[in-house]
Amino acid sequence: MKKPELLLTPTAVQDIEKLAEAGADAFVIGEQRFGLRLAGDFSKEEVKQAIEVAHGLNKKVYVAVNALFHNDKIDDLYEYLPYLQSLNADGVIFGDPAVLMVAKEVAPHLKLHWNTEMTATNWFTCNYWGKKGAKRAVVARELNMDAIVEIKENAEVEIEVQVHGMTNMFQSKRSLIGNYFEYQGTIMEIENRKQEKNMFLYDKERDNKYPIFEDENGTHIMSPNDICIIDELEEMIDAGIDSFKIDGILKSSEYLVEVTRRYRKAIDLCVNDRDQYEVIKDDLLKELEELQPPNRPLDTGFFFKETVY
Template sequence: MNKPELLVTPVTIDDILPLAKAGADAFVVGEQRYGLRLAGEFDRETVKKAIDLGHSNGKKVYVAMNAIFHNDKIEELKDYIQFVSETNADAIFFGDPAVLMTAREVAPDMKLHWSTETTGTNWYSCNYWGRKGSTRAVLAREINMDSILEIKENAEVEVEVLVHGMTCMFQSKRSLLGNYFEFQGESMEIENRKVQENMFLHDKERNNKYPIFEDENGTHIMSPNDVCIIDELQDLLEAGVDTFKIDGLLKSPEYLLAVTKAYRKAIDLFFEDPDLYEGQKEEFLSQIEAIQPPNRPLDTGFFFKETVY
């Protein structure tokens, strides 16, 4: 068995070195103009700096270009992909075929990771995009453990799975909140890079609060709970899943650092001795529960059950 890559989405450039020391193997950075639901905004200067910092510490850095593109941005893709290639990024995350086709033209050696968040539900799809040029498939959040293991068994590409963080329940390309406030005759600044802790959709019947934020890609409604499977990693590790992702979206740098340390210890302990991991996995879960915000309960997402969100 090979150890999975521990992939983390940093909030700011200042998170790179602490997260690297905490055990992160790779990072995803980018700017909202091209990337979808990023934990932090990285312009070209900070993308380059993040890659330099990562590489100088033996870490990989990927650039997100997984937004859904309309005609008005197509002409920009060539220039941005050339920039990403020149910075020596380790791969580009994409969902739109326009990125793949443009990369073939201007940066044919650039590695590509297929990342749609919704349609990576079977190994045929993973292999289809693999044969088109992708080296990795990011699996959907809505599939269960058995499906993940079956995909890994049959996939011709690397497989990435979200192990910690919130998931997106709904996205609209429209700025629904901004349009509503404008209709009401009020002004509202919508900026994803400001942590919008007070923007929620309330579900009184289930006593849930669904975080909402808007950026250049539209309106996003997120899950009320955070996925956490630090105590359920054994099947994924034994199956050889290639990458475990910790999503830092709407999380503080301090929280992200603590979670990264916990998953690093859990993974390393399993490879030292699976029985030791089995004996301490509840302790790892308790460590995360201790720092978890009270309004963000932990659950196992769709890994073992059908959730209500």
């Protein structure tokens, strides 16, 4: 039975070794101006350092270039993509066809992963982008388990699924919060790594807090809960899903290490000793629940029900 890749989104270069020791197989990093909703903002030099560290540990690095590109940023791709190719990045995550077209022209050896967050909802779409050059598709977070398994059964590309962390509900290209403060005569620094500057939308009726994440690509409103299916991995592993992603956005390095350890154990047992996985999976879920902040309960997202936020 094939063991799926365990994919992490580190907050900084120094996270990579710790996460690798905890069991991560691969990492998603990137620079804010090119990638959406990154757990950490990696400069070009830090991307180079991260790839060197990861490759030294026999781990893979995928660089997020999945922003929506306006005309004024296209020229930057002609320099950035060949740079990533020269670093031997293991893949580039894209959503905008401009990235694919520029990569074919100036960085043809880059492996491409198609990720538009919301529109990978059937295998025809995944295979369409596969025929255009993508090697992997990241399926939408709004799919249930049956749909994910059916996509994998018919896909001609690798399939990646998020199994843990928060998900995006809304994005605007505008800096809505920054613009609001500027209108009031106060300039708010756009900084999404300072925990004390977290901002939320509060839903009194449901008692939910929706984190607001603002970066160079605009404003993003995130889910009030974190996905966690550490106790429901069997069906996707049996289907041959290629990569399980733990999203580290707005999470601490320490939290990510502990979550990675639990998923590493769960995946290994689910593949190698299914009976033992069945015995301990509920305990692993309880351990993760204890790691959660009070305002971030765990749920199964859309895997088994129509979650309504």
